[in-house]
Amino acid sequence: xxxxxxxxxxxxxxxxxxxxxxxxxxxxxxxxxxxxxxxxxxxxxxxxxxxxxxxxxxxxxxxxxxxxxxxxxxxxxxxxxxxxxxxxxxxxxxxxxxxxxxxxxxxxxxxxxxxxxxxxxxxxxxxxxxxxxxxxxxxxxxxxxxxxxxxxxxxxxxxxxxxxxxxxxxxxxxxxxxxxxxxxxxxxxxxxxxxxxxxxxxxxxxxxxxxxxxxxxxxxxxxxxxxxxxxxxxxxxxxxxxxxxxxxxxxxxxxxxxxxxxxxxxxxxxxxxxxxxxxxxxxxxxxxxxxxxxxxxxxxxxxxxxxxxxxxxxxxxxxxxxxxxxxxxxxxxxxxxxxxxxxxxxxxxxxxxxxxxxxxxxxxxxxxxxxxxxxxxxxxxxxxxxxxxxxxxxxxxxxxxxxxxxxxxxxxxxxxxxxxxxxxxxxxxxxxxxxxxxxxxxxxxxxxxxxxxxxxxxxxxxxxxxxxxxxxxxxxxxxxxxxxxxxxxxxxxxxxxxxxxxxxxxxxxxxxxxxxxxxxxxxxxxxxxxxxxxxxxxxxxxxxxxxxxxxxxxxxxxxxxx
Numbered sequence: 001x002x003x004x005x006x007x008x009x010x011x012x013x014x015x016x017x018x019x020x021x022x023x024x025x026x027x028x029x030x031x032x033x034x035x036x037x038x039x040x041x042x043x044x045x046x047x048x049x050x051x052x053x054x055x056x057x058x059x060x061x062x063x064x065x066x067x068x069x070x071x072x073x074x075x076x077x078x079x080x081x082x083x084x085x086x087x088x089x090x091x092x093x094x095x096x097x098x099x100x101x102x103x104x105x106x107x108x109x110x111x112x113x114x115x116x117x118x119x120x121x122x123x124x125x126x127x128x129x130x131x132x133x134x135x136x137x138x139x140x141x142x143x144x145x146x147x148x149x150x151x152x153x154x155x156x157x158x159x160x161x162x163x164x165x166x167x168x169x170x171x172x173x174x175x176x177x178x179x180x181x182x183x184x185x186x187x188x189x190x191x192x193x194x195x196x197x198x199x200x201x202x203x204x205x206x207x208x209x210x211x212x213x214x215x216x217x218x219x220x221x222x223x224x225x226x227x228x229x230x231x232x233x234x235x236x237x238x239x240x241x242x243x244x245x246x247x248x249x250x251x252x253x254x255x256x257x258x259x260x261x262x263x264x265x266x267x268x269x270x271x272x273x274x275x276x277x278x279x280x281x282x283x284x285x286x287x288x289x290x291x292x293x294x295x296x297x298x299x300x301x302x303x304x305x306x307x308x309x310x311x312x313x314x315x316x317x318x319x320x321x322x323x324x325x326x327x328x329x330x331x332x333x334x335x336x337x338x339x340x341x342x343x344x345x346x347x348x349x350x351x352x353x354x355x356x357x358x359x360x361x362x363x364x365x366x367x368x369x370x371x372x373x374x375x376x377x378x379x380x381x382x383x384x385x386x387x388x389x390x391x392x393x394x395x396x397x398x399x400x401x402x403x404x405x406x407x408x409x410x411x412x413x414x415x416x417x418x419x420x421x422x423x424x425x426x427x428x429x430x431x432x433x434x435x436x437x438x439x440x441x442x443x444x445x446x447x448x449x450x451x452x453x454x455x456x457x458x459x460x461x462x463x464x465x466x467x468x469x470x471x472x473x474x475x476x477x478x479x480x481x482x483x484x485x486x487x488x489x490x491x492x493x494x495x496x497x498x499x500x501x502x503x504x505x506x507x508x509x510x511x512x513x514x515x516x517x518x519x520x521x522x523x524x525x526x527x528x529x530x531x532x533x534x535x536x537x538x539x540x541x542x543x544x545x546x547x548x549x550x551x552x553x554x555x556x557x558x559x560x561x562x
Contacts, residue, residue: 102142102143102144102145102147102150103150105138105139105141105142106138106139106142106150106153106154106157108135108138109135109136109138109139109157109161110135110157112131112132112134112135112138113131113132113135113157113160113161113164115131116128116129116131116132116135116164119131129165132161132164132165135157135161136158136161136162136165139154139157139158139161142154182230182232182302183230183232183233183302183303183353184302184303185350185353185354185357186303186332186350187350187354188332188347190335190343190344190347191347191350191351191354193347194344194347194348194350194351195351195354195355195362197348197351198348198351198352198355198362199362199363199364203364205242206238206352206355206364207364207366207367208242209238209242209243210238210366210367210369211367211368211369211370212242212243212244212369212370213235213237213238213243213369214368214369214370214371214372215243215369215370215371215372215373216237216243216245216256216281216285216372217234217235217243217369218372219281219282219285219372220234220237220281220285221234223285223286223289224289227289227293229289229292229293229296230302232353233292235349235352235353235356236257236288236306236309236349237256237257238352239345239348239349239352240256240257240258241255241256241257241258243256244256245279245281245402245405246279246405248476250478252476254276254278254279255276255278255279255280255284256279256281256284256285257278257284257285257287257288259278259284259287259288261278263291264277264278264284264287267287267288267290267291268283268286268287268290269283269284269287273408273413273441274407274408274409274411274412274413274414274415275406275407275408275413275417276406276408277406278406279405279406280405280406281405283406291309292305292309295308295309295313298313299313299316303332303346304316304334306345306346306349307334307338307342307343307345307346310341310342310345310346311338311339311341311342311345315338315339315342316334316338319334319337319338320334322337373399373402373403373422373423374422374423375403375420375421375422375423376420376421376422376423376424376425376426376427377418377419377420377421377426378418378419378421378426378429378430379416379417379418379419380412380416380417380419380429380433381415381416381417382412382433382436382438383411383412383413383414383438383439383440383441384411384412384436384437384438384439385410385411385439386400386401386404386407386410386411386412387410388436388437388439389412389419389421389429389436392429392432392435392436393421393425393428393429393432394425394428395421395422395425399422400421403420403421403422404419404420409441411439411441445492445493446474446490446491446492446493447464447490447491447493448488448489448490448491449464449488449489449491450486450487450488450489451483451484451485451486451487451488451489452485453485453555454544454545454546454555454556454557454558455483455485455545456480456483456544456545457471457472457477457480457483458480459543459544459545459558460489460491461491464491464493465493466491466492466493468480470492471489471490471491471492474489474490474491474492475489475490515543515558515559515560515561516558516559516560516561517556517557517558517559518533518556518557518558518559519554519555519556519557520551520552520553520554520555520556520557521553522553524551525549525551526540526541526546526549526551527549529557529559533559533560534560535559535560537549539560540557540558540559543557543558543559543560544557544558
């Protein structure tokens with residue numbers, strides 16, 4: 001392992017070793033991401049991309065061998081009027097690319113390697129990789145004619161270049177600069193489509209989210225600056241959650257930064273019966289910063305980092321692995337292979353930055369942002385409901401909930417807890433703490449039910465003595481019509497007096513008393529069953545959650561008693 005090279009980058013080294021020992025002989029084969037500094041002439045290429053636009057390089061016919069980093073024709077790189085990297089005044093550029101004489105190609109490749117060392121020492125890793133890129137392309141053109149000495153030199157140099165690429169690349173990823181323009185403000189068709197969406201159907205959402213941002217964004221900017229990250233990242237919650245601290249996604253991601261439970265746990269966010277720190281603005285921001293820094297260490301390109309933040313680093317790594325060209329960090333090369341939501345996520349974020357940079361140009365007049373509330377923090381050890389605290393302290397209950405969104409039941413836990421109250425109310429809370437009544441959380445028992453054909457939430461609620469709303473809340477369901485056969489649902493049920501603690505009781509409801517069960521036999525139809533029971537097909541379908549009149553032999557139906 002290279003000294004100073006983090007273990008998480010071991011997969012980079014693996015790719016380099018594959019480059020050295022597993023082929024790399026085919027003409028035009030592209031292997032690793034390019035970072036040579038060329039201005040792209042086409043829209044849609046992210047910062048740091050080494051793709052040359054067609055026709056951007058001067059020169060006549062050249063060999064089709066491609067650079068292992070850029071995929072651009074090797075001779076074109078150095079026949080063009082632009083140079084890889086930045087040469088100091090008075091510094092000689094490497095000599096002109098030779099014809100295909102093996103020894104001359106080898107010598108020239110060594111010359112570019114030396115140039116790369118100088119560029120790296122001068123703090124220009126992009127130029128250093130560009131020079132290594134060209135050196136690599138030169139040795140690919142070498143025909144050794146089975147000369148063992150030339151073959152050995154070629155393999156040694158190829159291994160050295162690959163190893164050097166990893167070293168330089170790792171140093172390039174070691175830290176972010178925290179620059180305000182470090183995230184490339186790309187404009188392409190995808191970003192333009194996102195802009196159109198914000199200007200039309202999502203205009204109201206954008207303006208509402210922007211207005212709410214004032215409560216939380218100043219502290220986010222401060223934390224990002226302290227961590228050395230671009231402050232533009234403070235706008236991520238706009239597209240993640242609309243700056244709503246209790247926002248919950250279909251994937252069960254929660255809070256301003258939309259952490260799923262496992263990732264939140266990984267970055268120190270506590271989640272238990274009483275609190276869920278994914279909804280705490282300060283703590284979730286710290287966790288998001290730690291996650292973004294880890295992703296930047298892994299990918300180095302902010303567009304790819306944002307994609308990985310949305311769908312997970314392994315999803316991005318798997319798609320990188322499957323690409324034949326093995327680009328490592330250019331989002332726009334990965335774009336079409338990413339999940340649809342992620343592929344639109346980055347253009348949406350860039351569209352937000354474009355609007356905020358020049359609102360008038362995009363037809364926006366930004367409203368005044370809401371201001372955060374100055375707070376006092378009081379550590380208490382009493383289980384009390386926020387409504388009782390608000391009444392005793394003289395604070396609006398909604399404000400108190402907003403200041404402490406991580407409290408899952410709007411009550412303090414039965415342990416030490418630091419409660420936030422509006423500035424000036426801390427001393428009042430301490431003085432009146434004994435007068436605040438204690439509050440006990442009534443935790444319902446749960447029965448686990450595996451959904452069967454014909455089940456519906458209303459039927460389950462009646463059967464277990466619960467309610468549709470409670471079942472939906474317990475399982476995070478957005479709609480009462482979205483259950484599927486095979487799902488396991490938690491059904492909140494009350495405990496009967498005198499029953500053993502924690503043992504659920506299924507009650508026989510009035511509806512159940514009026515129903516009987518009928519087992520479908522061969523030849524039965526829904527109309528015939530309904531006629532025999534003195535009811536309608538629509539009633540039987542509703543009682544059993546049927547979407548069609550199709551029945552199967554052995555099916556058990558709930559039907560009204562005659």
